Amino acid sequence: MMTNPSDSTRVLIVDDERNMCELIQTDLRLRGIQSDWFTSAGEAIEAIHQRDYDVVLTDVRMPGTTGLQLCEQLTQLRPDIPVIVMTAFGTLETAIAAMRSGAYDFITKPIEMDLLSLSIKRAIEHRRLSEQVRLLESSQNQATSFGEVLGQSPAMQSLYDHLHQVASSDAAVLITGESGTGKELVARSIHANSRRSNKPFVAVNCAALTETLLESELFGHVKGAFTDARGERRGLFLEADGGTLLLDEMGEMPMTMQVKLLRALEERKVRPVGSDKEMSFDVRVLTATNRDLETAVDEGRFREDLFYRINVIGIELPPLRSRGADILRLAEHFRQRFANSENKPVDGLAEGVAEKLLSYSWPGNVRELRNVMERAIALTRYDKVTVEDLPEKIRNFKGGTLIFGGFDPAELVSMEEIQRRYINHVMDAVGGNQTQAARILGLDRKTIYRKLKQEAD
DSSP: OOBOOOOSOEEEEEOSOHHHHHHHHHHHHHTTOEEEEESSHHHHHHHHHHSOOSEEEEESOOSSSOHHHHHHHHHHHOTTSOEEEEESOOOHHHHHHHHHTTOSEEEESSOOHHHHHHHHHHHHHHHHHHHHHHHHHHTTTSOOEETTEEOOSHHHHHHHHHHHHHHTOOSOEEEEOOTTSOHHHHHHHHHHTSTTTTSOEEEEETTSSOHHHHHHHHHOBOTTSSTTOOSOBOOHHHHTTTSEEEEESGGGOOHHHHHHHHHHHHHTEEOOBTOSOOEEOOOEEEEEESSOHHHHHHTTSSOHHHHHHHOSEEEEOOOGGGSTTHHHHHHHHHHHHHHHHHTOOOOSBOTTHHHHHHHSOOTTHHHHHHHHHHHHHHHOOSSSBOGGGSOHHHHTOOOOOOOOOOSSGGGOOOHHHHHHHHHHHHHHHTTTOHHHHHHHHTOOHHHHHHHHHHHHO
16 A cells, blocks of 8 residues: 555545556646555555545455445445445446445546546535535534624634623723624624613724814814814713723724823723813723734834723634634525515525635625625525626635645755745735734744844845
8 A cells, every 4th residue: 555645635545456546546646636545445444444534436346345335334434425436337237336335426447537536526525515514513502693793613602702701891802803804793792791781882983083083073072172063072982971882993093092092091081172171981992903903012003001901801803714614604694684685585505605605715704705695695596696696706716825845856945935935824814913923823923023024125
């Protein structure tokens, strides 16, 4: 038996003819598919007990245990692994027998390698989607939401545990995450599950207003404080009194405004613009940003004292691409919502759609998925969302691959180059967040910053 270096995809070949095993293995290697081979069903069963395979490729006629008997055993032992049956006797009876034994596909000899490669690819995709369905079914007893926040992935289960603890507290919370991950939704859910739930929830986007308008919006103003101040305004701190105030896009707040906000948070008082009188407030302050505030502090773009004031408890929202089957759960949630609102009888996803949704990187996260499903429902002419209803960038998406070089010494790269490539790969995966990248890489944040700066220079 010959074994190639491990890879994420691995095929098990079973044929009593050694030459056939070697021929198939060589062809698959050239196509980037790793494989092991055995000349008996017994050896194959033993190998399956020792490692995981994505597909089993077996001949029908072999001494001892036949390929069809092996297929039946695998159906009982590992029903999750698709089996492709090969035979030189391509009769209808043989094909029927193979399918009854639980085979995924049936290939006749002499083998057309392009056809075999296509069958293996489809079998791998079938297994992947079956695993997603299995995860969906097995997670029915897990928490499916926290307030309006939906999902059952391990990342979301961990988030729900954290949110339950946070909601019962009155401490300041900094919610971080990429754009579109649902930071305001999380803030609203924290408020709805807190002791302040019967009081106002007020949100303001700090990036949408000039510094002067933001100060007036937050602290209020008296009549005549500035040109357009024709009347008195209480300000959002006082409007949210007893409740919760969300300061969204916190990383965009000007430095001079940060000083005024820090003073208000420390003294629990605000002074309306144009007034000499301070007013007390009782508000729980939540902040949200898609910026890396720790790096901003290092670079002098955000006040360190304010950062620690707003970051008593930190909540980091996972990007959609790391949430696995939640992509399909949310797609189904949005399908139902928009099918109902559009009054269109669209009752599911057609073949191939789930694969495209799971393969895409979702840079816009849940917000982008919502938009995609709304568009699909509006455009589809069928009773299911089809691949053609998805945007072209999703239909044609090809994920990035981290390549270090082949086995040719001339292609191998230095350790420094490997480190550079991997740092860039991690930075892409975390949306450019240096703090999160440093945590994953086990490096100091300043080291990451220095290496990225050296590369830019």
